[in-house]
Amino acid sequence: MSAADTKHKAHIEVTGLTMAYGDTLIQRDLTFTVNRGDIFIVMGGSGCGKSTLLKHLIGLLQPAAGEICYNGVSYFDASARQQDDMRRSWGTTFQTGGLFSAMTLAENVALPLQQNTQLSKAEIADLVHYKLALVGLAGFQNYYPSQISGGMQKRAGLARAIALDPEVLFFDEPSAGLDPLSSKLLDELIVQIQQTTGATIVVVTHELASIFAIGNNSVFLDPESKTMLDCGHPQRLKTDSPHHQVRNFLARGKLSRGQLAHDQTDNSHREKTP
Ligand SMILES: Nc1ncnc2c1ncn2[C@@H]1O[C@H](COP(=O)(O)OP(=O)(O)OP(=O)(O)O)[C@@H](O)[C@H]1O
Ligand SMILES: [Mg+2]
Numbered sequence: 001m002s003a004a005d006t007k008h009k010a011h012i013e014v015t016g017l018t019m020a021y022g023d024t025l026i027q028r029d030l031t032f033t034v035n036r037g038d039i040f041i042v043m044g045g046s047g048c049g050k051s052t053l054l055k056h057l058i059g060l061l062q063p064a065a066g067e068i069c070y071n072g073v074s075y076f077d078a079s080a081r082q083q084d085d086m087r088r089s090w091g092t093t094f095q096t097g098g099l100f101s102a103m104t105l106a107e108n109v110a111l112p113l114q115q116n117t118q119l120s121k122a123e124i125a126d127l128v129h130y131k132l133a134l135v136g137l138a139g140f141q142n143y144y145p146s147q148i149s150g151g152m153q154k155r156a157g158l159a160r161a162i163a164l165d166p167e168v169l170f171f172d173e174p175s176a177g178l179d180p181l182s183s184k185l186l187d188e189l190i191v192q193i194q195q196t197t198g199a200t201i202v203v204v205t206h207e208l209a210s211i212f213a214i215g216n217n218s219v220f221l222d223p224e225s226k227t228m229l230d231c232g233h234p235q236r237l238k239t240d241s242p243h244h245q246v247r248n249f250l251a252r253g254k255l256s257r258g259q260l261a262h263d264q265t266d267n268s269h270r271e272k273t274p
Pocket of ligand 1: 047050
C-alpha cells in the first residue's frame with residue numbers, strides 16, 4: 001500500500017449502486033462510504049439484500065447501475081489484473097459456505113496460502129499455526145470441522161479469511177446460529193482482529209447486540225422502498241435517524257405506535273419514495 005493510499009480515508013466508496021437479479025430489483029441508489037479501519041455494518045430485515053450487497057462488494061455480482069471504488073479505483077472498470085490484485089487484498093466468510101469438511105483446520109487455513117503465495121511448506125505451517133492461535137484455536141490444527149463446536153468453526157473460518165493479511169474483511173452473518181456467549185466472543189475477536197491488523201471490516205448482520213458492540217459505521221437497507229434509508233454510526237442512527245424504520249429496527253421494534261405514527265407524518269417530506 002502506498003503512502004497516498006494510507007492517507008485516503010475513504011476505503012470503499014459505493015455510488016448510485018442498483019442491484020437486481022434479472023428484472024427483479026433488489027436495492028437501488030445506494031451511496032455510502034466505508035472508511036479505512038471501519039467496522040462497517042450492513043443491516044436491515046431479512047431478505048432486504050444484505051448478502052446481495054456483499055456479493056457486489058466482492059465483485060461476484062455485477063451492478064445493474066452505479067459504481068464501487070476501492071481506494072478510488074472502480075472495481076468493475078478496472079483491468080482483470082487490477083481486479084485480481086483487489087480480490088487478493090480481501091478476506092471473506094460467507095453466510096452459508098463454511099470450511100471444507102474433508103480437510104483439517106490447518107489444511108483449511110493453509111489453502112489460500114498455497115494457492116496465492118510462493119511460501120514454503122514450513123513457512124505456511126508457521127503462518128497457519130499463528131493464525132489459528134490468533135483466533136484461539138492453538139492446538140486444534142489437526143481437528144476436522146465436524147469435531148469442533150459451531151463457535152470454533154466460525155473462528156476457524158475467520159482464521160482462513162485472515163490467512164493472506166487482507167486489507168478488507170467481509171463477514172456475512174458471522175454469528176448466525178451461535179449461542180449468545182459464543183456470539184459475544186466472536187464479536188470480541190472481530191474487534192481484536194481489526195485492532196491488530198488495521199483491516200477495514202464489513203459485516204452483514206441483523207443481530208442488534210453485535211451491531212452496537214462492534215460497529216462504528218453502517219448502512220440500513222429497507223426492503224419496502226428497496227433503497228437505503230440511512231448510514232452512519234449505529235448509536236447515532238438509533239436516536240437521531242429521521243427514519244422511524246431505522247430507529248425502530250435499532251430499538252428492537254419497540255417504538256410505540258404513537259411514535260411511529262408521529263414520525264410517519266413528521267418524516268413524510270424527508271423520506272425517499274419507492
Ligand atoms: N441468486 C438469486 N437469484 C434471484 N433472486 C435472489 C438470488 N439470491 C437472492 N435473491 C433474492 O434477493 C433478495 C435479497 O436476498 P439476500 O440474500 O441478499 O437478502 P438478505 O438481506 O441477505 O437476507 P437474509 O437476512 O435472509 O440473509 C431476496 O428476495 C432473495 O430471495
Ligand atoms: Mg443474507
